[in-house]
Amino acid sequence: SQQGEEDPQALSIQEGENATMNCSYKTSINNLQWYRQNSGRGLVHLILIRSNEREKHSGRLRVTLDTSKKSSSLLITASRAADTASYFCATGDANAGGTSYGKLTFGQGTILTVHP
Amino acid sequence: DSGVTQTPKHLITATGQRVTLRCSPRSGDLSVYWYQQSLDQGLQFLIQYYNGEERAKGNILERFSAQQFPDLHSELNLSSLELGDSALYFCASSVGGASSPLHFGNGTRLTVT
Numbered sequence: 001s002q003q004g005e006e007d008p009q010a011l012s013i014q015e016g017e018n019a020t021m022n023c024s025y026k027t028s029i030n031n032l033q034w035y036r037q038n039s040g041r042g043l044v045h046l047i048l049i050r051s052n053e054r055e056k057h058s059g060r061l062r063v064t065l066d067t068s069k070k071s072s073s074l075l076i077t078a079s080r081a082a083d084t085a086s087y088f089c090a091t092g093d094a095n096a097g098g099t100s101y102g103k104l105t106f107g108q109g110t111i112l113t114v115h116p
Numbered sequence: 117d118s119g120v121t122q123t124p125k126h127l128i129t130a131t132g133q134r135v136t137l138r139c140s141p142r143s144g145d146l147s148v149y150w151y152q153q154s155l156d157q158g159l160q161f162l163i164q165y166y167n168g169e170e171r172a173k174g175n176i177l178e179r180f181s182a183q184q185f186p187d188l189h190s191e192l193n194l195s196s197l198e199l200g201d202s203a204l205y206f207c208a209s210s211v212g213g214a215s216s217p218l219h220f221g222n223g224t225r226l227t228v229t
Contacts, residue, residue: 043206043220090218
């Protein structure tokens with residue numbers, strides 16, 4: 001079952017613009033992660049935010065987390081054509097025990113297209 | 117390069133057949149995860165192993181089985197294949213902690229004809 005739901009499903013912007021993607025989830029989490037997937041390739045980890053954190057930055061990426069609303073957003077600033085990919089949020093279940101920690105539940109993803 | 121190796125990259129087989137997908141995790145990672153990605157179901161968690169033992173099970177069919185060997189590589193066995201099993205199968209690895217990023221291989225694209 002899908003835990004996270006991304007919004008929008010698809011986003012088309014021009015180079016230099018900012019891209020914002022949102023993710024909502026249903027259960028209690030211990031962390032939320034964002035991944036990127038280029039067409040037909042493996043997912044690449046972008047950034048992780050723990051449940052006790054509200055905002056995190058990494059380069060041109062900014063992630064926010066609102067546990068009261070069970071939502072997160074990923075902002076990519078000054079987008080480039082090379083940012084074109086699918087972006088997924090993934091959540092770690094706070095109720096997972098022992099070494100089943102680490103299992104992530106992924107959303108359906110947002111397809112980002114950045115036009116040169 | 118994530119350090120996770122999956123073989124084969126592509127697999128074409130007929131309905132009713134059995135296939136084995138192989139995964140070598142990133143050096144030092146003890147946890148291995150298998151995910152299935154299809155257009156209609158998205159990324160579905162199948163199963164997780166930690167240091168040779170099964171730790172979590174997701175939407176894995178009874179026709180599917182997996183194991184992790186002492187050298188930590190893992191195999192996913194798919195049997196009595198159906199057309200609907202056609203998908204991308206990803207292996208990922210992590211150190212296994214509660215907040216560990218997953219490192220994904222490039223997947224095995226399975227086509228069942």
